Structure formats: structure tokens, C-alpha cells
Amino acid sequence: MSWPGSVLMQPRVEAEIAFRLGSDLPGPDVGMREARSAVEEVFLALEVIDTRFDSWRITVADSIADNASCARVVTGPMVALGAGLDLPAEPLEVSVDGVTVAVGPGRAVLGDPLRALVWLAGRLHRTGGRLRAGELVLAGAVHAAFPLEAGTTVRARSTHLPPVELHVR
Structure with a gap:
């Protein structure tokens, strides 16, 4: 995925494990077993966050008003969530331009990424x-967000999930 970097103001990027649900997951008493059963596919994603607030000096209320700072999402190939x-x-x-940065x-996400679905x-x-x-x-991110600059290529990979890549022009 590629887009001009000038579209965003102060972009940062985070790598995440993400899910596509195969069935509804209603609350209130969803457990880990129900969450895993509801997932049809799992994949890597790069979430590009951005804010209109100077130097990322942002409160929780600002973040809510700013749509949780979500600006773009790039998804990798989806695969079945095997047992x-x-x-x-x-x-x-x-990695950024081939250099590992994070x-x-x-487990950096609430101890298990599926807990994000439960919550x-x-x-x-x-x-x-x-x-x-x-x-x-x-x-949710497994590392702190880092600045996203024009002319860079960001890639996330893992052992069992296909990689995802973003190039900012």
C-alpha cells in the first residue's frame, strides 16, 4: 500500500495483530474461548495514527475527539486462525527501509491479543x-508508535502470519 505522505500532519505507525470476525461477538460475558471461536481470520496490520494536536501533546479526551488518532490502516494477507x-x-x-526498529x-497486547476482543x-x-x-x-500495538516519514517503507512480519508493507511517497 502506498500514499503521499503530505496527506497527513504528524503520522506515526504501529504494527498490530488484527482479526476478521466470522461470527457476531455479543457481550456482556464474552470469554477467551468465545472470542477465539468468533475469529475467522487473523493478519498483521500497520495502523497509521495522526493528530492535529501540536507535538502529540494530547489528552485522553483529545484522543477521543480525534477518533483515537486513527488515520489509515494497511492490512496484510488474512489467514485462518488455526488451533x-x-x-x-x-x-x-x-522494519523501516530494511532496518529493524521494533x-x-x-502478549504485549493485554497478555493475549484476543483479550482486546473480549474487552x-x-x-x-x-x-x-x-x-x-x-x-x-x-x-493493539506491540511496540511504541514511531514517526512515519515520506520516502520510507515500513514492513511488519512475524513467524506464522504473512507480512504487511507500507510505502510512503
């Missing part, structure tokens, strides 16, 4: 919503 895939142990490596295991299903239930089949859910 043997240990998401907490899945190592993600992020490494983190899936989200419960939170949505409290506000009258629900996770629905077909929706994509990014679990």
Missing part, C-alpha cells in the same frame, strides 16, 4: 453495540 497458533507468543518485527510479542465486546455491550461478523478489529 495451533499461539498469538501471545507470536513475535512481530517492524520487536514485540503478541471490546464487553465495552460495546454496555453502550448498546456489538461486534459483528465481517468486522475487522485491530488488537
